[in-house]
Amino acid sequence: MTASDTHTTQLAVPDGTRTAGGGGPAGWSPDSWRGRPAAQQPDWPDPEELRGVENTLALRPPLVLPEEILDLRRSLAQVAAGEGFLLQAGDCAERFGSCTEAGVRGKLRVILQVAILLTYGSGLPVVKVGRIAGQFGKPRSRPTETVDGVELPAFRGDIVNRPEFTAEARRPDAGRLLSAYHHASAALNVLRALTLGGYADLGQVHDWNQEFVRRSAAGQRYETAADDITRALRFMAACGVDTRSQAALHQVQLYTSHEALLPQYEQALIRYDEKRRGWFDTSAHMLWIGDRTRRLDGAHVELLAGVDNPVGVKVGPSTGAADLRELCERLDPDRAPGRLVLISRLGAGRGGELLPPLLRAVRDAGHTPVWACDPMHGNTFVSESGYKTRRLSDITTEVAEFFAVHREEGLHPGGIHLELTGDDVTECLGGDLDEVLDTHLASRYETACDPRLNAAQSIELAFRVAEFLRE
Ligand code: PEP
Ligand code: MN
DSSP states (O other), X not given: XXXXXXXXXXXXXXXXXXXXXXXXXXXXXTTTTTTSOOOSOOOOSXXXXXXXXXXXXXXXXXXXXXXXXXHHHHHHHHHHTTSOEEEEEEOSXXXXXXXXXXXXXXXXXXXXXXXXXXXXXXXXXXXXXXXXXXXOXXXXXXXXXXXXXXXXXOOOOTTTOOSSSSHHHHXXXXXXXXXXXXXXXXXXXXXXXXXXXXXXXXXXXXXXXOHHHHTSHHHHHHHHHHHHHHHHHHHHHXXXXXXXXXXXXXXXXXXXXXXXXXXXXXXXXXXXXXXXXXXXXXXXXXXXXXXXXXXXXXXXXXHHHTBOSOEEEEEOTTOOHHHXXXXXXXXXXXXXXXXXXXXEOOOTTTHHHHHHHHHHHHHHTTOOOEEEEOOSTTSOEEOTTSOEEOBHHHHHHHHHHHHHHHHHHTXXXXXXXXXXXXXXXXXXXXXXXXXXXXGGTTTTOOOSSSOOBOHHHHHHHHHHHHHHHHO
């Protein structure tokens, strides 16, 4: 990308004035969300300080560029047409402390493993989007937490406060918005280096497999697939294909995404692009609206209605077909393929009943979203030992149902949305490697929020999803 490719202008936050040339629906401006109900917000103790941080952020460079955002839209349009598959994956809550080279490399490694198994198993291009480089804010089921009679604000993610149970740590701190920007920027820098600089090279497919994963049946199967891929590369080279000059074999494009939970942060990173005559939220390539913040007249929907990024919406069991149709109308009035990603998270055993009316309502209204399955958030429960967890078997079942319903409706099952980590954690139950049982959860339960699949469980699931894609 050269300097002349970038046409973003800085945006003054205080009035959010629209630059001449338009972009966004009538009446929309980067700050038109203000005054609308915003669910899941911290109680910022010092509005002046918050405003100061917003002004500082508005002068920072964009984290991602409009051209990259539009590339993702084009790739998602291909997925929506049935010619690709979306893998969106990463932490539930990223920590500032994991924005290190090792932290980013670990996440990238398992995403690459899952992606290559899906590509290899299905023959479809896989669009890779990380919950990474900005996934710092969390909606919570309760605004406060009480321990031994002491009530404090809930931990809302590193972008808001700290997890320690002290009044000091839990106090929302606007300075953390700035810190979030800098950590996202550092993570993105390592990510760009790793994805362009050889680590993502297909020739390294064996090196992505970690020792602890190799002990599992899924890890062994991965080795076999990796052998096949290596042999195919050698075969191509022997046939005279100059594989060294094929960038697609040596680099990957990993796009970034996070939940657009804090509208002040997102607004401060919205930029107008003169050349493309549109607004872009440059905090990540793709943003999504959570199941708790998707009300039609709410701040989050308003904010994302006017930017040209791909927008995800979580679709939980309480979503009615009429509500969903209105949401789609608001977010995708032009019915543009690649704009909308609808992420169902209904729970195992519920897709057969709940999904068909939603699929039909959206299709009959003329939208062609990517439908993706989040088999994580509808399957969370507290185990006997007291840990928030999920069963790999429920996760697999929800994905199977998602595929079955799409096949029955004649629609393309467009993707999956996972919470995973490359680390050897014990947060989700099941899996073939030393099956994680309730009694094991305590040993390596490291998540800052929801339970994630470990690398071995992720690979086991990837093989199943590849099978569903082939059927
Ligand atoms: C999440 O993706 O971490 C999340 C909170 O999801 P949902 O909004 O679907 O509950
Ligand atoms: Mn989560």
